[in-house]
Amino acid sequence: MLAGGCYCGGDVSTDLLQVAIIGSGPAGYYTAEALAESIHAVSVDVIDRLPTPFGLIRTGVAPDHQSIKNVTKRYDQTASRDDVRFVGNLSIGRDVSVAELLDLYDAVVLATGALQDRKLGISGEDLAGVRGSADIVGWYNTHPDYVALTPELNTPSVVIIGNGNVAIDVARVLAKTEAEMAGSDISPKAKDAISRMPLRTIRIFGRRGPMDASFTPKELGEMGRLERAVPLVDKADLPSMDGDADLEPKQRKVLAALRGFGDHSAQEKPVQVHFGFYARPVEILGHDRVDGVLMERTRVENGACIGTGEMFTVPCGLLISCIGYRSSAIEGVPFDERLGRFVNNDGFISDRLYAVGWARRGPTGTIGTNKPDGAEIAKRILNDVQPMDKPGRKGLDALIAKRQIRAVTFRDWQKIDAAERQAAEGENPRLKFARLDDMLDVVGNEAIETQQVKK
Ligand SMILES: Cc1cc2nc3c(=O)[nH]c(=O)nc-3n(C[C@H](O)[C@H](O)[C@H](O)COP(=O)(O)OP(=O)(O)OC[C@H]3O[C@@H](n4cnc5c(N)ncnc54)[C@H](O)[C@@H]3O)c2cc1C
Structure with missing residues (x-):
C-alpha cells in the first residue's frame, strides 16, 4: 500500500x-x-x-x-x-x-x-499591571492575538510568579539589552518598549524550594551571563552540599547554578534578578494599578507546601504570573x-x-x-x-x-x-x-x- x-x-x-x-x-x-x-x-x-x-x-x-x-x-x-x-x-x-x-x-x-493563563486565584489579580505569561510571551513573539497589548513596563520593579522555564524566558527577555536581542525575532515594538523600561529589579518567586523548581540547567545558567543583569539568590534558601550525592544530575546542575548566583552581589550590574523560594503570593496590592504583592513564607512538609503565616510585601509595578496554562x-x-x-x-x-x-x-x-x-x-x-x-x-x-x-x-x-x-x-x-x-x-x-x- x-x-x-x-x-x-x-x-x-x-x-x-x-x-x-x-x-x-x-x-x-x-x-x-x-x-x-x-x-x-x-x-x-x-x-x-x-x-x-x-x-x-x-x-x-x-x-x-x-x-x-x-x-x-x-x-x-x-x-x-x-x-x-x-x-x-x-x-x-x-x-x-x-x-x-x-x-x-x-x-x-x-x-x-x-x-490560556492559569489564574493565581488571589485578590487584586484584575488590577492593571498584572499579566499572565501568555499575554507577555504572545506580545513579544508577535502572536496576532496579543500584538495590540501595551504591557505596563514603566516600572523599575517586576515580580514574576512561577519556577519554570517560562519564568526564566520572560525574565531574560526583559533583562537583556537590545544588543543581546540581535539575531532574535522579537517584535520590534516589544524590543523598543523593553529598551525604554526603567528596569532595576526582577524578583522570581517559587512557592517551593530550589529542588522543586522546574528550571533546566541550560536556561538557568544563561541568567549568569547577561550583560546588564546579575542573578542573585539568598543562600539560606539553598540546601547544604551534604545531600548532593543523592540528587539527580539535573538537580545537581540547577543547584550548582543557584549556588553560583549566591556568590554575586547586587552592585555588580544595574539590573538585579532575584531568585526567591519558599514564598507564595496571597494578595496583589494597589488601587488602579498594582503597586506591590503580599507574599507569605512557606515550608515544605511531607511533600506539601504549607503557609507559615509570616508575611512580607514586595513592591512592583508589573506582576507576571508564569504558573501554567x-x-x-x-x-x-x-x-x-x-x-x-x-x-x-x-x-x-x-x-x-x-x-x-x-x-x-x-x-x-x-x-x-x-x-x-x-x-x-x-x-x-x-x-x-x-x-x-x-x-x-x-x-x-x-x-x-x-x-x-x-x-x-x-x-x-x-x-x-x-x-x-x-x-x-x-x-x-x-x-x-x-x-x-x-x-x-x-x-x-x-x-x-x-x-x-x-x-
Ligand atoms: C512560553 C513557552 C516557551 C516554551 N519554550 C520551549 C523551549 O524552549 N523548548 C521546548 O522544548 N519546549 C518549550 N515550550 C513547550 C512547547 O512549546 C510545547 O511542548 C509544545 O508547543 C506543545 O505542543 P502542542 O502542539 O500541544 O501545542 P501548541 O504548540 O500550542 O499548538 C497548538 C496549535 O493549535 C492551534 N489551535 C488552537 N485552537 C485552535 C482551534 N480552535 N482551531 C484550529 N487551531 C487551533 C494553535 O493556533 C496552535 O498552532 C515552551 C512553551 C511555552 C508556553
Whole structure:
C-alpha cells in the first residue's frame, strides 16, 4: 500500500483513512508524521486557526532561542508530503464545528495546545499591571492575538510568579539589552518598549524550594551571563552540599547554578534578578494599578507546601504570573474545568475523537515530549478506526467555499515565511507580520485547492 501517495484528482478509495488534526504545533505535526509514516494509506489535514503553522514554536519559544525553532524543519518535511495537507486560517469551533469534522473525516484529533493563563486565584489579580505569561510571551513573539497589548513596563520593579522555564524566558527577555536581542525575532515594538523600561529589579518567586523548581540547567545558567543583569539568590534558601550525592544530575546542575548566583552581589550590574523560594503570593496590592504583592513564607512538609503565616510585601509595578496554562474549551467536546483540558482517557475522548499534546496532557514537558504522544495517538487511531469513505478534504473544501473562509495552504505559508525573512533587518532571522490581513495580502486570493490522496 502506498502511504506517500500522490496529489491528484479522483475518487477517494474506501481504504484511505482520512484524519483531521486540529492544531499545527508539535503535537499536531508529530501525529501527522506518525500516521503518514505508517503502512496504511492516510490522508491527513492539519488545521490551524492561524495562517502560520507550528504553534508555540513560533509564538511561545523565546525569540532569542532561534536554534530551538529549527525543529520546524522536521515538520516542513511532514507538511510537504503528498498525504499531509496544512489548512491554515480556519478556527475549529468558530468557522467549522468538531461535529462537522467528525461527519467529514474518519477520525479527528484535538492538538489545540493550552494557551490560556492559569489564574493565581488571589485578590487584586484584575488590577492593571498584572499579566499572565501568555499575554507577555504572545506580545513579544508577535502572536496576532496579543500584538495590540501595551504591557505596563514603566516600572523599575517586576515580580514574576512561577519556577519554570517560562519564568526564566520572560525574565531574560526583559533583562537583556537590545544588543543581546540581535539575531532574535522579537517584535520590534516589544524590543523598543523593553529598551525604554526603567528596569532595576526582577524578583522570581517559587512557592517551593530550589529542588522543586522546574528550571533546566541550560536556561538557568544563561541568567549568569547577561550583560546588564546579575542573578542573585539568598543562600539560606539553598540546601547544604551534604545531600548532593543523592540528587539527580539535573538537580545537581540547577543547584550548582543557584549556588553560583549566591556568590554575586547586587552592585555588580544595574539590573538585579532575584531568585526567591519558599514564598507564595496571597494578595496583589494597589488601587488602579498594582503597586506591590503580599507574599507569605512557606515550608515544605511531607511533600506539601504549607503557609507559615509570616508575611512580607514586595513592591512592583508589573506582576507576571508564569504558573501554567489551560486549554480553551471547544463546543461539543467534554472539558474538565478543574484541570483545564479536554476530558480524555489516554488521548481517547469519544468515538473517533482524540486529543494529543498539551490538549491531552496539560502544559507539561518539552517539544520532544509530544513526539511519543503523537506516535501513540496515531497507533491508536490506526487500530481503532476503519476507513468509512467519508467526504474528507473535498467535503471540508466545499464547506470552506460555502462559508467564504480564506483558508491558506502550506505553500501560502511559505510565501508568508519568505516575505518575513526578506523583511528581516541585520542578523534577525525574520520580521513577523503582526496582522492577519497583512499575511493574507501576501498570500493572494486563490481558493484552497482540493487535492485527493490516491491509494
Ligand atoms: C512560553 C513557552 C516557551 C516554551 N519554550 C520551549 C523551549 O524552549 N523548548 C521546548 O522544548 N519546549 C518549550 N515550550 C513547550 C512547547 O512549546 C510545547 O511542548 C509544545 O508547543 C506543545 O505542543 P502542542 O502542539 O500541544 O501545542 P501548541 O504548540 O500550542 O499548538 C497548538 C496549535 O493549535 C492551534 N489551535 C488552537 N485552537 C485552535 C482551534 N480552535 N482551531 C484550529 N487551531 C487551533 C494553535 O493556533 C496552535 O498552532 C515552551 C512553551 C511555552 C508556553
